[in-house]
Amino acid sequence: MRFQRQGGVFLHVTSLPGPHGIGDLGRGARDFLDFLDRANQSLWQFCPLGPTSQAHGNSPYQSFSAFAGNPLLVSLDRLADDGLLTDAELTGEEFDAHSVDYDRVASFKRDRLRTAFERFEPGDDYRAFCDREAHWLDGYALFMSLKHEFEGSLWTTWPHEVKTRDPDALDRYRDELAEEIAYHEFVQFVFDRQWHALREYADDRGVGLVGDLPIYVALDSADVWTAPDAFRLDENNEPTVVAGVPPQNDDGQRWGNPLYDWDHLREQGYDWWLARLRRLFDLVDVTRIDHFKGFDEYWAIPADSEWAGDGQWVDAPGHDFFETVERELGELPFVVEDLGFLDEGLVELRDRFEFPGMRVPQYADWCQAGHMYQPMHYPDNVVGYTSTHDTDTLVGYYEDLGERQRECLHYNLGVDGSEIHWSVIEAVWNSEAVLAFTTMQDLLGLDSHARFNTPGTAEGNWRWRVTREGFADDVADELASLTDIYIR
Numbered sequence: 001m002r003f004q005r006q007g008g009v010f011l012h013v014t015s016l017p018g019p020h021g022i023g024d025l026g027r028g029a030r031d032f033l034d035f036l037d038r039a040n041q042s043l044w045q046f047c048p049l050g051p052t053s054q055a056h057g058n059s060p061y062q063s064f065s066a067f068a069g070n071p072l073l074v075s076l077d078r079l080a081d082d083g084l085l086t087d088a089e090l091t092g093e094e095f096d097a098h099s100v101d102y103d104r105v106a107s108f109k110r111d112r113l114r115t116a117f118e119r120f121e122p123g124d125d126y127r128a129f130c131d132r133e134a135h136w137l138d139g140y141a142l143f144m145s146l147k148h149e150f151e152g153s154l155w156t157t158w159p160h161e162v163k164t165r166d167p168d169a170l171d172r173y174r175d176e177l178a179e180e181i182a183y184h185e186f187v188q189f190v191f192d193r194q195w196h197a198l199r200e201y202a203d204d205r206g207v208g209l210v211g212d213l214p215i216y217v218a219l220d221s222a223d224v225w226t227a228p229d230a231f232r233l234d235e236n237n238e239p240t241v242v243a244g245v246p247p248q249n250d251d252g253q254r255w256g257n258p259l260y261d262w263d264h265l266r267e268q269g270y271d272w273w274l275a276r277l278r279r280l281f282d283l284v285d286v287t288r289i290d291h292f293k294g295f296d297e298y299w300a301i302p303a304d305s306e307w308a309g310d311g312q313w314v315d316a317p318g319h320d321f322f323e324t325v326e327r328e329l330g331e332l333p334f335v336v337e338d339l340g341f342l343d344e345g346l347v348e349l350r351d352r353f354e355f356p357g358m359r360v361p362q363y364a365d366w367c368q369a370g371h372m373y374q375p376m377h378y379p380d381n382v383v384g385y386t387s388t389h390d391t392d393t394l395v396g397y398y399e400d401l402g403e404r405q406r407e408c409l410h411y412n413l414g415v416d417g418s419e420i421h422w423s424v425i426e427a428v429w430n431s432e433a434v435l436a437f438t439t440m441q442d443l444l445g446l447d448s449h450a451r452f453n454t455p456g457t458a459e460g461n462w463r464w465r466v467t468r469e470g471f472a473d474d475v476a477d478e479l480a481s482l483t484d485i486y487i488r
Contacts, residue, residue, distance in 0.1 A: 001331040002354065003286075003434045007479075007488035008043025008210065009036060011440045012060070012389065012452070013073050014100055017468045021095030021105040025194040026075030028468070030201055035471035037205040040480040042488075044202065045210035045437055047389055049073065049195075049283065051144075053220065055152075057458050058102045061290070062218045064144065067136035067279045069191035072105060076112055078194055084116035099463045117186045129189045135275055139226035141184035142170070145177040155225045156238055164237055165228070195283060210335075211284035213277075215294040216243050216257035224258055230265055230272045231258045241300040244308045245340070252308030253456075254301055262317050270324050277329060285333065288383075292336035292355070295321060296345040318349045326353070335383045335435065339363070356434060360385045361424055362397045366408035374412060375427040384433035386424050386442045389452050393441045394421045396448030421445040422478065429486045436488060440466050443475050 016023025016032055023029070036044060050063030051070045060070075079085045093108050095101065130137060143155070150158055161169035174181065202209055217223040219239065223230075228237045239258040246252045265272060280287055289295075295318035301311035326332055336350055338357035350357055359382045364373035371377065378384055386394055398420045401409070410416060415423040421442050428436045441450040441464070453461040482488075 001333050003356065005434055005488055006042045007429060007436045007483050008041050008045055009440060009443065010045040010389065010437050011466065012047045013049065014462060015440065015452070015465050017097065017466060019090070020076055020109060021093070022072055022100045023465060024073050024075040025198050026077045029198055031468055031471055033202050033205050033207055035476055036207050038473065038480065039476040040483045042206055043208050043210050043435065043437070045288070046212065048212045048214055053218070054102065056218070058462050060462065061214050063221065064218070065140050065222045066217050066276050068140050068188055069195060071113060071187045071191065072109055074109070074113065074187065074190050075194055076109065079116045079190065084119050085112055089115060097467050098465050100465060113187055114183065117183045120186055126189050129192060130185055136279065137185060137188060140222040141181045142174060143222035143225055144184045145180040146173060148180055149177060154220050199283070208285040211280060211287040212290060213280060213287045214290045216255070216291070219256065219258050227272055230261060232261050233258065239303045242303050243294070244299050244301045244311060246299050246311060247309050254306060254308045259298060259300055266317055266320065270321060273321070274325065274328055277325060287334060289334050289336045292338050292350065293341040293346050296349045319352065322353050354381060356381050356383045358383050358385060359433060360388060360391065361428065362387065362391050366405050366412055375431040376412065378431040378433040380432045380434050382433045383435040383437065384428040384431050386428050386438040390455050392448055392451050393439070393446050394424050395445055396451060399447060419445070426482055429482045429488060440470060443479065444470055
């Protein structure tokens with residue numbers, strides 16, 4: 001798919017303003033879309049939308065499901081509009097407007113979601129949703145109900161007959177946990193309804209939604225438990241190999257995600273992946289593929305090894321996979337994360353399907369002529385980012401930059417550094433990159449205190465929030481002006 005020249009803003013849904021401690025699908029999301037409209041932006045990018053786990057620091061990249069929505073993103077205000085909550089039930093807690101306290105938010109919101117469920121009377125739209133999404137919803141709702149039954153424990157520690165999906169055991173638990181299963185189905189119905197209302201609001205303002213597709217799913221997920229044949233597991237449904245990256249002047253990384261059984265998936269026509277993508281594109285217009293390298297080849301680490309260096313590269317069926325997806329789904333509105341392992345195989349796969357890769361100026365050597373991450377050298381079929389969810393903010397990056405690199409940056413961009421965030425935003429907007437993104441933090445010129453995530457750390461991530469005051473007219477006007485000048 002060839003994209004038009006466009007600009008957009010990255011802001012994860014949790015970072016939106018709102019009254020209940022976390023961004024949600026209510027008024028704050030619409031305020032942000034109005035801001036994008038005033039700023040003449042046509043894309044909104046965010047992280048994966050799935051239900052997160054406290055055990056993984058609430059990372060959106062370690063979800064309980066690749067299909068489900070995060071219950072914490074459901075707007076309680078909109079449930080009140082539906083008559084499922086009272087105004088009094090929306091109060092009682094004071095939350096930080098600038099940071100998410102996930103433990104407090106989860107307790108507050110889940111209590112009220114339970115109350116709304118008790119008052120809910122299923123109608124035809126609910127039954128239609130459950131029928132349409134049964135291929136993933138049935139397994140997810142049972143999985144989450146079993147998580148509750150077994151006090152949140154990892155599913156590989158559940159009783160053997162449940163862990164290995166004995167049909168009689170599953171039927172017994174479906175009966176015993178029917179009410180809990182219905183609760184999880186209700187929450188997903190509400191999420192889906194609120195999301196599609198928000199998507200319509202975005203469409204009315206000419207804003208496309210850009211999602212995120214982590215190539216791997218979490219071990220502790222409904223995805224692995226319900227479809228063990230899609231993954232490289234042993235006879236006890238435990239991983240034989242796990243994902244990571246090899247040592248590169250370091251010890252490498254052992255991520256621990258189970259790896260796909262690509263031979264089995266190919267034999268099945270990649271049906272699990274096609275279902276995942278159909279669900280995703282029911283929610284978004286474009287998606288970024290995280291760790292695109294894994295579709296070319298992947299680093300397989302023996303599950304019983306704790307050192308990434310024990311792994312090996314294994315070929316993945318990238319060309320056959322994307323040809324199948326293109327044949328089944330049509331145009332492929334993908335952009336790909338190709339940072340870190342930009343080798344011949346990855347480039348060939350990326351360019352075969354004309355997927356735009358990523359360019360981030362924070363990775364530039366400003367003193368090396370023609371460096372690929374300097375915005376003035378971006379080719380057209382790439383996506384330029386001022387920052388990403390994994391980098392520092394522009395101001396934080398600039399403050400940590402060495403003196404020589406800083407002088408070379410000034411020289412290359414023709415600036416003095418006094419408003420470095422706007423200088424780099426303008427450079428990315430002026431580049432040949434077909435798509436250009438900045439973050440809300442960079443638009444506001446915030447330093448490292450507003451960093452969203454620091455890879456390799458377990459605490460303090462995914463918490464930053466913007467207030468409604470951040471959606472200021474002068475910020476929107478400045479971005480709109482750059483967008484007009486550089487024809488985005």
